[in-house]
Structures are given as C-alpha cells and as structure tokens.
Amino acid sequence: MQADIITIGDExxxxxxxxxxxxxxxxxxxxxxxxxxxxxxxxxNKTAIVEAFTEAQNNVDLVVMTGGLGPTKDxxxxxxxxxYFDDTLMFYPEVMVHIEELFKKYVKAPVNALNRSQAMLPxxxxxxxxxxxxxxxxxxxxxxxxxxxxxxxxxxxxxxxREQLIPRIKExxxxxxxxxxxxxxxxxxxxxxxxxISDWEQALPPHIKLAYLPNLGRVRLRLSAKGTNETKLLNExxxxxxxxxxxxxxxxxxxxxxEPIEMQIGDALKAKNWSLATAESCTGxxxxxxxxxxxxxxxxxxxxxxxxxxxxxxxxxxxxAETIAQFSLVSEPVALxxxxxxxxxTGADVAVATTGNFGPTKGDTDAEIGTxxxxxxxxxxxxxxxxxxxxxxxxxxxxxxxKALELLRQKITA
Amino acid sequence: MQADIITIGDExxxxxxxxxxxxxxxxxxxxxxxxxxxxxxxxxNKTAIVEAFTEAQNNVDLVVMTGGLGPTKDxxxxxxxxxYFDDTLMFYPEVMVHIEELFKKYVKAPVNALNRSQAMLPxxxxxxxxxxxxxxxxxxxxxxxxxxxxxxxxxxxxxxxREQLIPRIKExxxxxxxxxxxxxxxxxxxxxxxxxISDWEQALPPHIKLAYLPNLGRVRLRLSAKGTNETKLLNExxxxxxxxxxxxxxxxxxxxxxEPIEMQIGDALKAKNWSLATAESCTGxxxxxxxxxxxxxxxxxxxxxxxxxxxxxxxxxxxxAETIAQFSLVSEPVALxxxxxxxxxTGADVAVATTGNFGPTKGDTDAEIGTxxxxxxxxxxxxxxxxxxxxxxxxxxxxxxxKALELLRQKITA
Numbered sequence: 001m002q003a004d005i006i007t008i009g010d011e012x013x014x015x016x017x018x019x020x021x022x023x024x025x026x027x028x029x030x031x032x033x034x035x036x037x038x039x040x041x042x043x044x045n046k047t048a049i050v051e052a053f054t055e056a057q058n059n060v061d062l063v064v065m066t067g068g069l070g071p072t073k074d075x076x077x078x079x080x081x082x083x084y085f086d087d088t089l090m091f092y093p094e095v096m097v098h099i100e101e102l103f104k105k106y107v108k109a110p111v112n113a114l115n116r117s118q119a120m121l122p123x124x125x126x127x128x129x130x131x132x133x134x135x136x137x138x139x140x141x142x143x144x145x146x147x148x149x150x151x152x153x154x155x156x157x158x159x160x161x162r163e164q165l166i167p168r169i170k171e172x173x174x175x176x177x178x179x180x181x182x183x184x185x186x187x188x189x190x191x192x193x194x195x196x197i198s199d200w201e202q203a204l205p206p207h208i209k210l211a212y213l214p215n216l217g218r219v220r221l222r223l224s225a226k227g228t229n230e231t232k233l234l235n236e237x238x239x240x241x242x243x244x245x246x247x248x249x250x251x252x253x254x255x256x257x258x259e260p261i262e263m264q265i266g267d268a269l270k271a272k273n274w275s276l277a278t279a280e281s282c283t284g285x286x287x288x289x290x291x292x293x294x295x296x297x298x299x300x301x302x303x304x305x306x307x308x309x310x311x312x313x314x315x316x317x318x319x320x321a322e323t324i325a326q327f328s329l330v331s332e333p334v335a336l337x338x339x340x341x342x343x344x345x346t347g348a349d350v351a352v353a354t355t356g357n358f359g360p361t362k363g364d365t366d367a368e369i370g371t372x373x374x375x376x377x378x379x380x381x382x383x384x385x386x387x388x389x390x391x392x393x394x395x396x397x398x399x400x401x402x403k404a405l406e407l408l409r410q411k412i413t414a
Numbered sequence: 415m416q417a418d419i420i421t422i423g424d425e426x427x428x429x430x431x432x433x434x435x436x437x438x439x440x441x442x443x444x445x446x447x448x449x450x451x452x453x454x455x456x457x458x459n460k461t462a463i464v465e466a467f468t469e470a471q472n473n474v475d476l477v478v479m480t481g482g483l484g485p486t487k488d489x490x491x492x493x494x495x496x497x498y499f500d501d502t503l504m505f506y507p508e509v510m511v512h513i514e515e516l517f518k519k520y521v522k523a524p525v526n527a528l529n530r531s532q533a534m535l536p537x538x539x540x541x542x543x544x545x546x547x548x549x550x551x552x553x554x555x556x557x558x559x560x561x562x563x564x565x566x567x568x569x570x571x572x573x574x575x576r577e578q579l580i581p582r583i584k585e586x587x588x589x590x591x592x593x594x595x596x597x598x599x600x601x602x603x604x605x606x607x608x609x610x611i612s613d614w615e616q617a618l619p620p621h622i623k624l625a626y627l628p629n630l631g632r633v634r635l636r637l638s639a640k641g642t643n644e645t646k647l648l649n650e651x652x653x654x655x656x657x658x659x660x661x662x663x664x665x666x667x668x669x670x671x672x673e674p675i676e677m678q679i680g681d682a683l684k685a686k687n688w689s690l691a692t693a694e695s696c697t698g699x700x701x702x703x704x705x706x707x708x709x710x711x712x713x714x715x716x717x718x719x720x721x722x723x724x725x726x727x728x729x730x731x732x733x734x735a736e737t738i739a740q741f742s743l744v745s746e747p748v749a750l751x752x753x754x755x756x757x758x759x760t761g762a763d764v765a766v767a768t769t770g771n772f773g774p775t776k777g778d779t780d781a782e783i784g785t786x787x788x789x790x791x792x793x794x795x796x797x798x799x800x801x802x803x804x805x806x807x808x809x810x811x812x813x814x815x816x817k818a819l820e821l822l823r824q825k826i827t828a
Contacts, residue, residue, distance in 0.1 A: 010638065011627060013450040014594055015441025016670075020432050022455070027429025036427040038462070039455040041436070044625075048452070055469075071605040072626045106804070107603050114605040132806075153628070155809050180428055189521050191485040191528040211458075212486045213425055214567070224424065275723075278699075284706020285692075285699030288720045292698025295774050295807055297722070303730070304720035306702045309689075309760070312717040316730070316759055345730055346723070360709050393709055 001173050003029055004056040005039045008049060008067035008077055009152060012041040021066045021157055028161055033175035034062065035226070044068050049080045057145045061173060064165070067152035069135035071114040077149055078138075082122050084147075085140055090123040092136075099134045128164040132156050137164065146172065177230040181237050182213070182222040182256035185248060190214040193221070197247050204240065220256060261405045262290045268412040269300040269350065274379065277348035278304040279317055279338035281329075282356035282372060283400055290401065302348040307338065313355075317341030330355050330367035332384040335375035343377060350378045352408055358396040372400050378411050415587050417443055418470040419453040422463060422481035422491060423566060426455040435480045435571055442575055447589035448476065449640070458482050463494040471559045475587060478579070481566035483549035485528040491563055492552075496536050498561075499554055504537040506550075513548045542578040546570050551578065560586065591644040595651050596627070596636040596670035599662060600820040604628040607635070611661050618654065630813045631820075634670060667823065675819045676704045682826040683714040683764065688793065691762035692718040693731055693752040695743075696770035696786060697814055704815065716762040721752065727769075731755030744769050744781035746798040749789035757791060764792045766822055772810040786814050792825050 005025050011017045022039045029036055037060055042048040044067070056063045068077030082088055096119035103111050118134045121127065128137025128150070135151035137160045148165060150157045169175075185193065190212050194201070201210055207227055213220040223240060225233040245252065257264065269276055278287045288304035291297050305316050310329060313319040319337040327333045338353035356372030357365050370390045376383040385407065389399045419439050425431045436453045443450055451474055456462040458481070470477045482491030496502055510533035517525050532548045535541065542551025542564070549565035551574045562579060564571045583589075599607065604626050608615070615624055621641055627634040637654060639647040659666065667675055683690055692701045702718035705711050719730050724743060727733040733751040741747045752767035770786030771779050784804045790797040799821065803813045 010623075010625060011636070012437070013440050013453060014444045014592075014638070015437040015439070016594070016596070016627075016636070018432055018434050018437040019453075023426075023429040023432040025429070026427050030428045037457070038466075039427060039433075039453075041453040043451070052452075070626060070628065072608045075626075107606075109603070109606060112605055112609050114608050132804075155806060178428075180430070182430070189523070191526055192521075192523060194486045194528050195526050209424075211424060212484060212489075213430075214484065222425070222430070224428070278720075280699075283703075284711070284715075285694075285702030285718050285720065286707070288699030288722075289697075289703045292720070292722055293700070293808070293811060295772075297698070298777055301698075302723040303726040304699050304718070304722075305730075306692075306699065306706070306718035306720070308702075308706055308712060308718075309716040312760055315761075316717070316719075346726055347729075358709075363712055394707075397707060 001034055001062070001175055002037045002060040003034045003062040003064060004037055004060045006049075006052050006056070006063060006065040007039070007041045007152075008044050008065060009041075010043050013043060021152065021154055024154070024158060025064055025066070025161065028166065029064070030178050030180065032166060032170060033178050034169065034173075035178060044076050046076060046080050046083065049077065050084055053084050053147065057142060061145060062169065063145060063147045064150065065148065066150045066157050069149065069151045071118050071134065078120070078122065081125070081138065081140060081147070081149060085122060085124060085142060087122040087124050089120040092119050092121055092127070095119040095121065095127070095136055098129075098131075102134060128160050128168075130156055130160055132159050139168065177227050177233055179225045179230060179233040179237060180222055181234070181241070182220050183241055183244065184253045184256055185219050185221065185251040186253050188219065188248065188251050190219050193219055193248060197244060200240070200243055200247060208237065208240065261409055263294055265405065265409050265412055266291065266294065266297065266300050268409070272412070274349040274412070275300050275302045275347075276350045276352070277302045277342040277346035279342035279351060279353040280304060280306045281308060281313065281338070281354060282358050283354045283397065283404070284308055286397060286401060287352065287354065287404060290405070302346040305342055305345060313338060316345065318344065328367065329365045330357050330371050330373055332373050332375065332386060335373040336377075336382065336384055339375040339377045350376070350412065352376050352404055354400055354404060356396070356400060358393045359391055360393060370396055372396070372403075374400070374404050374407060376407055376411050381411065383407060383411055415448055415476070415589055416451045416474040417448045417476040417478060418451055418474045420463075420466050420470070420477060420479040421453070421455045421566075422458050422479060423455075424457050427457060435566065435568060438568070438572060439478055439480070439575065442580065443478070444592050444594065446580060446584060447592050448583065448587075449592060458490050460490060460494050460497065463491065464498055467498050467561065471556060475559060476583065477559060477561045478564065479562065480564045480571055483563065483565045485532050485548070492534075492536065495539070495552065495554060495561070495563060499536060499538060499556060501536040501538050503534040506533050506535055506541070509533040509535070509541070509550055512545075516548060542574050542582075544570055544574055546573050553582065591641050591647055593639045593644060593647040593651060594636055595648070595655070596634050597655055597658065598667045598670055598675070599633050599635065599665040600631065600667055600816070602633065602662060602665050604633050607633055607662060611658060614654070614657055614661060622650065622654065630809060631816045667820070674708075675823055677708050679819065679823050679826055680705065680708065680711060680714050682823070686826070688763035688826070689714050689716045689761075690764045690766070691716045691756040691760040693756035693765060693767040694718060694720045695722060695727065695752070695768060696772050697768045697811065697818070698722055700811060700815055701766065701768065701818060704819070716760040719756055719759060727752060730759065732758065742781065743779040744771050744785050744787055746787050746789065746800060749787040750791075750796065750798055753789040753791045764790070764826065766790050766818055768814055768818060770810070770814060772807045773805055774807060784810055786810065786817075788814070788818050788821060790821055790825050795825065797821060797825055
C-alpha cells in the first residue's frame with residue numbers, strides 16, 4: 001500500500017523552515033507498513049494543491065497532507081478540499097464548543113469570527129478530532145484514494161497521527177510489513193565497503209534493498225525489506241547483517257538506535273544506580289539540556305553548574321586559581337577540577353565537564369579556536385581528553401556534545 | 415523564473431533523515447530571485463526520477479536535484495540522466511586525477527573500480543567541478559529546462575551551490591527580485607492579530623503576500639514581495655511593517671532576519687552594563703544554552719545553576735526548606751529564592767529562574783502538569799509569574815523558554 005505526503009506552505013519552499021513534519025510522517029507511516037512513494041512540498045495556492053491531489057490520486061491509496069488549516073487568510077487547504085471533492089463547508093457545533101473551551105482556558109480572550117471559521121469543515125469529511133488545537137484533521141475519500149488533512153503545527157499533527165490516523169489506517173487498509181535496520185560502521189569509505197561486501201550484496205534477495213549512507217568518516221548501511229510477516233523479515237535482515245561481521249567486522253559499531261544516545265546513557269546510569277551532573281563552560285548548559293528534555297531525567301540527573309565566567313569556575317566549582325594560572329582555562333586539569341567540583345556541589349556519582357574555545361575569537365583563553373577539553377569522572381575511573389574540532393562555533397558545539405555523549409556512554413556502559 | 419527542487423533517496427521517504435538540503439536550496443535560490451514551485455522527494459529508482467523530470471520540464475525553467483551520485487549500486491541519478499537525455503557516460507580524465515588525489519590525501523587507500531566509475535559522466539553534461547568530493551555536479555539542458563544534479567552530502571552540495579551553481583544561474587537566466595521579511599510578535603494569538611490588522615491586510619497590493627507563522631506563544635508575520643527592483647520591494651515592505659506598530663506595537667520584538675531575541679537581550683544587557691545568570695529547574699539548562707550558543711555571550715552571561723534535583727535548590731541556591739515546605743517546589747516564592755540564590759552565587763546583576771512541572775508525571779511536586787513559575791530580578795525590579803501551559807513536555811519546555819525570553823526582554827529594555 002502506497003502513500004504520498006504533501007506538505008503545504010511557502011515557508012517550506014523558501015527555506016524558512018525545515019520540513020520535519022514530512023520526516024515524522026514518513027517514519028511513522030513506514031512503521032505500520034505504508035510505503036511512502038513521494039513527499040511533495042507545495043505553495044499554499046489552489047492550483048498547486050489540486051494538481052498535487054490529482055497526480056496523487058492516480059498513483060497512491062492514501063494522501064496525507066499537513067498545513068494550511070489556520071484561521072487566517074493564507075490558509076487554504078479546506079477550501080481546496082471542498083473544490084476538489086465538490087463539497088461545501090458546514091458548521092460543526094461540537095467543534096465550536098471545543099474552540100470556545102480552548103480559548104477560555106488558554107487564550108483568555110473571546111472567540112472571534114476567524115476562530116468561528118475553524119468550526120466550518122467540508123460536509124462529507126470525517127473528523128480527526130484535534131483535542132489540542134483549533135484546526136481539525138479531516139479524512140475524505142475520492143474513488144479509491146483517501147485524503148487526510150492535518151494541521152501543520154508539529155505537536156498537534158503528531159498527536160492526531162498517533163492517536164487517530166494510525167489506528168484508522170490500520171482498520172481501513174490491508175498493510176504489508178516494511179522493515180528497516182541500519183548498521184553503523186566507522187573508518188572505511190563507501191566504495192571500499194562496497195568492494196569488500198560485493199558478493200554479499202549480490203546475494204541479497206529482491207525484497208531486501210541495501211542503501212549506503214556515508215557521512216564524515218562514518219558509513220551507515222541500511223537494509224530495507226518488504227513482505228507480509230514483520231518478524232520473519234527482521235530475522236532475515238539480522239541473518240544478512242550477521243554475515244557482514246566476517247567481512248568488515250572490526251568497523252561495525254552497532255546499529256542505529258531508536259533511542260537517542262542520552263537516553264541510553266540515562267538507562268545505563270539507572271541500571272548502575274548512579275546519578276549524573278555536568279560542569280559546563282563552552283557547552284553553556286546545552287549538555288544538561290539534552291538530558292533534562294527527556295521525561296524521567298530526574299531519576300538520574302542531579303543538576304549542572306554552568307561556569308561561563310572564569311570566576312565561577314573558582315567560586316562555585318572550586319577550581320584553584322593556581323590550576324588555571326598554571327595550565328590555562330582550556331586544559332585537562334581545569335576540566336578535571338570542574339568535574340570534581342560538580343561532584344562535590346551536587347553529590348552526583350558521575351560528572352562530565354567541558355571547557356573549550358568555540359570561537360570566533362579567542363576570548364579569555366590562549367587556546368586555539370576549536371580546542372576542547374572533556375573530563376569524565378565515574379566511581380570507577382577518570383577520563384581526560386583534548387580535541388581540536390575546527391573554526392566553526394556552531395559545529396564546535398555540536399561536535400563537543402556528540403563527543404561528550406559518546407565518551408560518557410563508553411564509560412558508563414563499560 | 416521558476417524552479418523545482420528534487421531530492422532523491424529512500425532515507426528521506428522513510429524519515430531516516432530530515433531533508434535539510436531542500437531547505438538550504440529553497441532559501442539560496444529565493445535569495446537570487448528564483449521562485450521555487452515545489453520540492454519533491456522521491457525514491458532512488460529510475461521510474462520515479464524520470465516521471466519527476468518530465469513533470470518538472472513541463473512546468474519550470476530549472477530543476478535542481480540532490481542525491482544519488484555516490485559510487486555504490488544504490489546511486490542511480492547519473493544513469494537516469496543518461497536515459498532521459500538519450501546520452502551515454504564518458505570517461506573524464508581530469509575527474510579521475512582529482513579522485514586519485516583525494517584518495518591519496520584523505521583515504522590513504524588505492525582507488526578502486528567503484529571510484530573510477532565516478533569519473534564517468536554524461537557526455538553532454540557541463541561539469542560543476544566538486545573540489546571537495548568525488549561526485550561531480552552536472553548541468554544539462556533539455557529544450558527550455560536546465561537540469562542540475564548535485565551530490566547529497568550537505569557540505570559538498572552547499573559548496574557547489576555557492577561557488578558554482580549560483581553564479582551560473584545568474585549568467586543564464588533573467589531573474590526577478592523576491593524579497594521576504596518576517597516580523598516577530600510575542601503574546602498575541604494568530605486570530606487576534608488577524609482581527610487587529612485586518613484593514614491593513616486588506617490594503618496589501620497583489621504583489622505583496624502575508625503569511626502567519628504561529629508557534630507556541632509567538633506569531634511570525636512574513637511579507638513576501640515579487641518584482642523587479644529589490645531595494646524598492648524592501649522599502650515597500652518596510653513601510654507596510656511600520657504601519658503595524660500603531661496596531662500591535664507592544665507585541666513586536668523585531669524581525670527574523672535580525673538578531674534572535676536572546677541576542678537582543680544580550681545587547682540590552684551590555685548597554686546597561688548588567689550581567690545575567692539563570693537558575694533553572696524545569697528548563698534544565700536550556701535557557702543558559704540559548705544565550706551561550708551565541709558568540710560574544712561571555713560579555714554579559716555569567717553562568718547558570720541547574721538545580722534539577724530538589725536538594726540542589728537548597729544546597730547551591732540556598733532556597734530554604736521552609737519555603738519549599740510552605741509553598742511547594744513549583745511556586746513563586748521558590749522561583750524568587752532561586753533567582754536570589756543565582757545572583758548570590760554568580761555575582762550577576764540580573765537573574766531569571768524557572769521552576770515547573772513539564773510532565774508527563776507529577777514527579778516530586780503537587781503542581782498540575784504544565785504549571786511553571788518564572789522569577790526575574792533586575793537591579794530595578796522583581797517580577798513573579800505563574801503560567802499553566804498544558805500537558806505536553808516538549809511544548810512546555812519551548813513555551814517556558816519563549817515566555818522567559820519575552821519577559822526578560824521586557825524588563826531589560828524597560
């Protein structure tokens with residue numbers, strides 16, 4: 001069963017936003033066995049939308065579109081649906097009641113005419129009731145193709161997909177199984193891997209497809225399988241991956257995980273009954289923010305000291321003036337002292353500390369731009385490392401976060 | 415002049431990656447006056463690519479595609495270009511020399527047959543020479559439409575676009591001017607703004623288009639204009655934006671192309687010679703991270719205490735056990751005490767503190783999920799506020815950050 005995703009909005013075409021909705025929909029539809037044929041991002045004008053509808057109807061069973069459902073004039077999806085389905089808008093009192101309740105609770109302002117217009121929906125649509133917003137989802141069918149319209153606000157769209165669209169797709173369509181699994185390799189180029197595994201690749205059956213995803217010293221190998229039985233497909237894929245170990249085994253680091261690495265660290269910490277604190281200079285709180293954004297972080301995350309100004313490294317974290325004078329701000333001894341200070345101030349079992357110079361200028365330090373020291377202390381060991389990442393501030397932050405998480409995971413799961 | 419963007423690769427359709435290439439291309443093409451009609455993401459198979467080519471050729475002057483140019487079997491763009499252009503692949507010795515040099519320098523391995531295949535390009539293509547990788551860009555014309563193929567690796571793609579594609583587009587096509595400018599507003603809903611500015615909106619001329627981009631307590635208003643003279647369009651847009659100040663002036667914080675709000679706060683702090691610290695419970699370091707990600711933050715940002723665990727509110731920030739017992743963890747007195755503690759620990763002039771319950775569970779506190787208290791202390795005043803944001807953790811974080819920045823900016827610039 002095939003689907004198209006259509007995302008509507010000039011903000012996508014002019015690059016004002018990155019289309020994360022499409023990626024979420026692609027991933028979620030795939031998981032239940034809906035194959036996405038294409039993603040199409042178009043302008044919010046009638047001609048473009050109708051043309052995309054027509055092309056999709058000739059090719060797929062399901063069209064999922066997002067965007068263009070707000071109360072203002074630039075939102076056009078609903079009117080275009082009416083035109084395409086030869087339908088008219090109808091007033092839905094229960095939607096109006098819901099909009100009024102939302103306004104009473106959150107906006108604390110009376111509902112105006114524009115909001116009232118959001119209670120108007122095509123008369124033949126089935127609602128996907130949006131409990132979290134004023135724009136309803138809609139499910140409409142024309143010949144053999146189902147058209148689903150969802151609001152573009154990511155939170156509301158995701159809620160409607162998870163709670164309402166997915167169960168309904170499962171009821172309506174007969175779905176096949178789609179399985180993707182991605183192996184991570186480090187240290188070999190794409191073409192060298194391809195050469196080493198060429199016989200293996202030749203032997204893949206037609207229903208299993210291989211993709212190479214190269215990126216800065218890392219190549220991911222994805223196997224995608226299509227069939228009727230998910231478990232059987234997964235077993236097949238695993239058997240093929242197993243056969244790669246004799247060929248490139250020492251470059252394989254595992255599989256792309258569903259869980260982000262900071263949650264893997266959290267799980268490992270909980271398993272050991274260890275708690276975590278961070279002492280951050282160059283990362284400025286971003287490391288703590290990565291952990292605390294996940295629900296359940298309080299089970300292992302104690303807190304952080306962001307000692308951005310030099311004097312706070314001394315006053316809160318207890319780094320001695322001598323250590324700073326002798327080794328400089330961006331140095332392994334300072335990182336270690338910061339980590340020790342974090343343990344002392346927070347009572348955590350594990351601490352990670354960062355100090356570095358992200359650029360664009362050298363600031364308070366003599367260190368080359370891009371120099372970063374990371375210290376990790378666990379109840380079992382201390383780890384000190386210095387890296388030279390480059391000249392770009394944004395990339396330096398991301399590289400430092402990735403590296404700190406990578407090292408922390410190594411040490412915690414060791 | 416109109417263009418289509420085609421991004422090729424199953425990794426986009428299954429949501430394994432978010433298509434940032436398309437957003438970059440959309441933004442960059444717009445800047446030189448190329449209007450993007452649509453973005454289409456398709457599977458790496460011949461039929462899908464040829465169909466997209468055909469549809470594009472009937473509609474646009476330029477097609478820019480990324481992906482499908484690697485050395486391995488899943489990369490198919492080049493063969494499909496040959497088929498579509500009735501062309502054959504030819505060996506380009508200068509490309510081979512370049513590939514060999516790259517391998518000598520970075521891979522330190524001999525070039526294999528797969529790499530050699532990257533020196534094979536359609537005989538009628540004009541190269542966009544990729545100095546940073548092994549996959550060349552290609553420029554080919556069929557009837558009135560130019561097809562450009564670029565590698566999918568973002569760094570290489572961006573380099574080719576900036577250095578080679580953009581100048582070439584400017585030489586080849588006669589371009590109009592496209593101008594976008596986005597005003598940021600905080601604190602009013604989309605429909606309320608629309609009501610307040612309805613007469614203004616009616617008066618916009620046909621070549622200027624308004625879009626509302628609402629997002630968690632913030633609404634961005636984008637004006638897009640199309641014409642021949644960029645300066646004239648910008649002046650026109652500015653005049654229209656100026657007319658919004660009498661209508662919603664106190665909610666306008668500036669323009670998107672300008673500085674983000676946290677940098678405006680930074681500038682205002684520097685102007686007053688005040689320094690800033692944060693004391694964060696529910697925001698977990700994310701507020702500090704917003705400030706410190708910007709270059710130059712050390713001129714006003716002292717540091718942060720992330721007191722995620724309850725005991726750290728007492729031990730580091732000096733919130734008394736009595737205050738917590740009497741008012742509960744999520745309360746204005748606790749937020750105020752946290753802010754005072756941050757001032758004391760860091761020596762900053764201004765502090766902002768957050769304590770709240772983002773959910774999904776109530777955790778250590780009795781407060782309803784979504785309750786957030788924000789305290790701000792400046793040398794001139796104290797501000798205490800309680801908000802009820804809702805049930806969703808991710809949204810609660812974003813709303814709290816937006817609200818804290820909004821209030822801080824108000825107080826600092828007051």
